[in-house]
Amino acid sequence: MFSITxxxxxGTALSVLDFSLCLIFVCLHGASFxxxxxxxxFGSFSxxxxxxxxxxxxxxxxxxxxxxxGLYYSNKSHLLPYMIxxxxxxxxxxxxxxxxxxxxxxxKIPSGTPLYFGxxxxxxxxxxxxxxxxxxxxxxxxxxxxxxVPLEEEEDEETRHRNTFELIVRLLQYCKREWVWHVSGFSWxxxxxxxxxxxxxxxxxxxxxxxxxxxxxxxxxxxxxxxxISLVSALAAGFRGGSFEYAYARINRAIRYDLFAxxxxxxxxxxxxxxxxxxxxxxxxxxxxMSDTVALNVNVFLRNCVMLLGSMIFMMTLSWRLSLxxxxxxxxxxxxxxxxxxYYDFLSEKTQNAIADSNDVAEEVISTxxxxxxxxxxxxxxxxxxxxxxxxxxxxxxxxxxxVGFLWVSELFQTFIIVxxxxxxxxxxxxxxxxxxxxxxxxxxxxxxxDNLRQMGEVWTGLxxxxxxxxxxFEYIDRQPRIEHKGTMQPPEVKGRIEFRNIHFSYxxxxxxxxxxxxxxxxxxxxxxxxxxxxxSGKSSCISLLENFYQPNAGQVLIDGVPLEEYEHHYIHxxxxxxxxxxxxxxxxxxxxxxxxxxxTEEQVIEAAEMANAHSFIMQTTxxxxxxxxxxxxxxxxxQKQRIAIARxxxxxxxILLLDEATSALDTESESIVQEAIYKNLDGxxxxxxxxxxxxxxxxxxxxxxxxxxxxxxxxxxQLLRQTEGTYAKLVQRQMMGDDKKRKPRSPPAGxxxxxxxxxxxxxxxxxxxxxxxxxxxxxxxxxxASSATSH
Numbered sequence: 001m002f003s004i005t006x007x008x009x010x011g012t013a014l015s016v017l018d019f020s021l022c023l024i025f026v027c028l029h030g031a032s033f034x035x036x037x038x039x040x041x042f043g044s045f046s047x048x049x050x051x052x053x054x055x056x057x058x059x060x061x062x063x064x065x066x067x068x069x070g071l072y073y074s075n076k077s078h079l080l081p082y083m084i085x086x087x088x089x090x091x092x093x094x095x096x097x098x099x100x101x102x103x104x105x106x107x108k109i110p111s112g113t114p115l116y117f118g119x120x121x122x123x124x125x126x127x128x129x130x131x132x133x134x135x136x137x138x139x140x141x142x143x144x145x146x147x148x149v150p151l152e153e154e155e156d157e158e159t160r161h162r163n164t165f166e167l168i169v170r171l172l173q174y175c176k177r178e179w180v181w182h183v184s185g186f187s188w189x190x191x192x193x194x195x196x197x198x199x200x201x202x203x204x205x206x207x208x209x210x211x212x213x214x215x216x217x218x219x220x221x222x223x224x225x226x227x228x229i230s231l232v233s234a235l236a237a238g239f240r241g242g243s244f245e246y247a248y249a250r251i252n253r254a255i256r257y258d259l260f261a262x263x264x265x266x267x268x269x270x271x272x273x274x275x276x277x278x279x280x281x282x283x284x285x286x287x288x289x290m291s292d293t294v295a296l297n298v299n300v301f302l303r304n305c306v307m308l309l310g311s312m313i314f315m316m317t318l319s320w321r322l323s324l325x326x327x328x329x330x331x332x333x334x335x336x337x338x339x340x341x342x343y344y345d346f347l348s349e350k351t352q353n354a355i356a357d358s359n360d361v362a363e364e365v366i367s368t369x370x371x372x373x374x375x376x377x378x379x380x381x382x383x384x385x386x387x388x389x390x391x392x393x394x395x396x397x398x399x400x401x402x403x404v405g406f407l408w409v410s411e412l413f414q415t416f417i418i419v420x421x422x423x424x425x426x427x428x429x430x431x432x433x434x435x436x437x438x439x440x441x442x443x444x445x446x447x448x449x450x451d452n453l454r455q456m457g458e459v460w461t462g463l464x465x466x467x468x469x470x471x472x473x474f475e476y477i478d479r480q481p482r483i484e485h486k487g488t489m490q491p492p493e494v495k496g497r498i499e500f501r502n503i504h505f506s507y508x509x510x511x512x513x514x515x516x517x518x519x520x521x522x523x524x525x526x527x528x529x530x531x532x533x534x535x536x537s538g539k540s541s542c543i544s545l546l547e548n549f550y551q552p553n554a555g556q557v558l559i560d561g562v563p564l565e566e567y568e569h570h571y572i573h574x575x576x577x578x579x580x581x582x583x584x585x586x587x588x589x590x591x592x593x594x595x596x597x598x599x600x601t602e603e604q605v606i607e608a609a610e611m612a613n614a615h616s617f618i619m620q621t622t623x624x625x626x627x628x629x630x631x632x633x634x635x636x637x638x639x640q641k642q643r644i645a646i647a648r649x650x651x652x653x654x655x656i657l658l659l660d661e662a663t664s665a666l667d668t669e670s671e672s673i674v675q676e677a678i679y680k681n682l683d684g685x686x687x688x689x690x691x692x693x694x695x696x697x698x699x700x701x702x703x704x705x706x707x708x709x710x711x712x713x714x715x716x717x718x719q720l721l722r723q724t725e726g727t728y729a730k731l732v733q734r735q736m737m738g739d740d741k742k743r744k745p746r747s748p749p750a751g752x753x754x755x756x757x758x759x760x761x762x763x764x765x766x767x768x769x770x771x772x773x774x775x776x777x778x779x780x781x782x783x784x785x786a787s788s789a790t791s792h
Contacts, residue, residue, distance in 0.1 A: 028118025277360025
């Protein structure tokens, strides 16, 4: 970090050095050093003989060297980063001054007469000083001083806004990975480009031969050479195109794989904060844009570089004066390309974001088509998607207008270059400084050079489009997950003792809302524990923490006395199986879903399906275990999906089984059968289940009542019913009273003194896995508010 004082000293030193050297070189505009050489140019100034105008240009550079200091003291240092691009463009224009001035100085002197030493020196120094100006602003002046911006904030800003050049270099690294195919492509590219370089020269020879000699043998020789060159060029072009096309496909695969591999390593909270459609758009549209544009533009860039270099060499040999005319206008074209490229980068990023938004809407609607159809909202969703597409269209319209402006400027400058070369070339021919027959070849090279420059300008535009698409992709690839799986423990056996110790937790996307508050409980090996509580009390959050989807803000989750994060990621998730409230199946066969990521035999798959009461309905399908369940299990009913999910958990033979409303979609009969299978075949397994049905809860060895993120009660069904003032008994009492309204009230048992205790005592005898009326009983069908729980 540089202080204001050091920046002031640096800017002042450069200004003094620039002015001093320019002053000395102007005084050397003669046979010897003299102040008279300076003063005489003021009296008889001429663009064709004076260099005093370069001294005036030096004053402009001095102002730009001292500009940062002025911005610091006027409290406008925040403008410094925005000045880099204008300074770069000004520097490019200053580069063009040197060749322009050289042509003017040699115009009036006899051919072969050298310039003064001071003239050469000031022309070279103007070029060097312009380069120093651009470099100083990029590396020194544009950094905010430490007195204004803390180091940490600057580093954060640099992290958020990647440098465009760094992104381009990183994009090119994907080309480096496929070096074999690129070497092949570049080899054929070099052959193609070299052959194309000779085409203008021999074209000029053909024209000159016809006009000057009118000799058929000379014409035949020139045409023969042209034919051979064209055939070699066509052959090389084909091999070049094939090599690069295959390289594009491999680059596309590499980019998509890197992004997908980076995404699936992220913690679950990342997917809570980012929409699925947006992520899918990054994988599809952005990666495609990156792979196509960067690889294609590398091909075009290298081809034009070779042809540009060859054309410039031929042009310099034909006429260095005419070549300088081209070199004067090239920086001006680069300025236009730079301005447009920077703006195009900004618009490309906005375009990709808009495309991601529209893709997110499409993915959301298509994946929830049944809900959309049930509410007859097809037109509403179509209009919403159309609005997103309209936003993309508006940005694309702006890009199109900007591109029109860029093409106008580019085409006008190319036309101006050709006109300038024609006029100046004709002038040199009339002055007998250039042979007439070489002017034709030079003009052909000039047109080829103009086409090369135009394509290189489009390369920059394409690279900016890639940069715009790559920002978010590289951000996802480089993002380090907040939960890293660095555990290494793989004990030979997991007994299944689970302990939640003083857990405090809130979801990352809602960090201000606490979910669990100092929650503690223990599940012993082989014990079945039911978590009961109102919606939003934190039951499912306990399951998520146990699956290591999130990490607690404070406290620890332990398995067999070891913190969960110390276990090896793949190992512990083979020992823990989860059946969620809304199980998601993959668009694969039933068998593939059951044996997902497990090397299970067909017999084990069938056995698991039988335990989950899924075998019978599977055998009734057309393809049986090879039946495709459809996207997210859309070809199966809710109960069928849950039974397949239960079978998927059972086949893993877990030490810990987590059931989050795993039987909520089953009918009463199927639920009873599945429960019997679970309880009968999971001896020695620790089970945590979340259920709203009393028939599921009452069989648990231990019931934990969670309310507002805290444990309120712990005990079995009978124990909690005896705690008549407890939440659990009040809920059961309220439900039983609600059920009694549908049936004739029964008389309380004789000999009881407290009517409330009489009723509570009879509940344990009355409640059975299936209500006589056939209606599933829900613990959460009543309110958990204090007023409703005690109203009776």
